[in-house]
Amino acid sequence: MTGRDIIKITLNLVVIYIVGGIILTVVYAWTSPIIYRNDVLEKERALKELMPEAETIEKLGDWTIHDKHAEYFIGRRGDEVVGYIVQSFGKGYSSYINTLIAVDKDFSVQRINILGHAETPGLGDEIETEGFRGQFKGKDKEYLQVVKTDTKDYIQAISGATISSRAVAEDAVKNGVGFLINRIREGKDGEQSDHE
């Protein structure tokens, strides 16, 4: 390799790095605000969907579950508190299930929504269906238990996906509601103090 080669190779790499870097910077500057805006919009939509009766939904604070960062919110109509929304995670069969839970002011579950998961397609992903999520309406914390038989009081497991069902009901939702009760009703700063 001659000196000319070395100079040419250096020049090659420097030019490619600089040009590539400039192009990537431009694309990043262009796309990142869009990605950020979409994130915010999606979150707002998800919250609104969960608590349509609230006029304003405001963030109260953060908490952690399974070492993951989650948030909780308060829903108001005028000056009156209509309920709370808490984000929570449940340890499922093949992923942590990211869940949003809306409760009324007496901490009885109103709606839940599954934001993200990687459970088995066709089996575990039935947790997204209205049939499963609908069961949570009006359930107090004590009734957040999964049973395999027909039930009205508790949560009925999805056949073939007991682990995913449990992860949602007994892990994500139960701990989320437990956290809200501790933090808001009793004013305790108990991070996961109700964790089983």
Added chain:
Amino acid sequence: MSSQTTNSYVDLIKNGIFKENTIFKLALSLCPSIAVTNNLRNGVLMGMAVLFVQVMVNITVSLLRHFIHPRIRLPVFMLIISGWVTITDMTMAAFFREAYKEMGLYIQLIVAFASILARAEMFASKNRVTPSLFDGIGMGTGFLFALSVISFFREFLGKGSLWGFPIIDAKPLLIMVLPAGGFFAVGILMGFFNWIEMRYAKKQRSS
């Protein structure tokens, strides 16, 4: 453009779709062809991402082929590929949010696709821009075609829907959307395409 060259461009595209189809003939890039093809939308979007990257990489490499020193051509090709993949990745994150959530990881993995580096090295670095462009279109379309076919069958048989819309109210073969079903689908379709090609070749010989 004479008809001679037009023909050779058509041949380049045909070559990518049939004779050297990345998945069905070369059996390369099988990981994404199983991982993202359990529904049609993801399969098609992944195929389009690969088509875009392959075409852009071929054009870039072909344009720079006299500038790149032969001793460092492979690292430079990798830089070009990863640059285009990053651009695709960020653009998809911004405009195809739903799909990106499920397949973001596999978009980034396009960097490691043997087929893209192979085309840059074997074709684009030795040919002018126009043939490289058509070669890229051919190889990319071949990949898109294979992924579309695989994901079409997997979603239809596994979920009874297409592109997320329910077609029949049943799940005839649930296993098709599971990872194991991916192997079945790829294997059966690969066999089917080779069988067709063998029959076609035999017919040509006998006539």
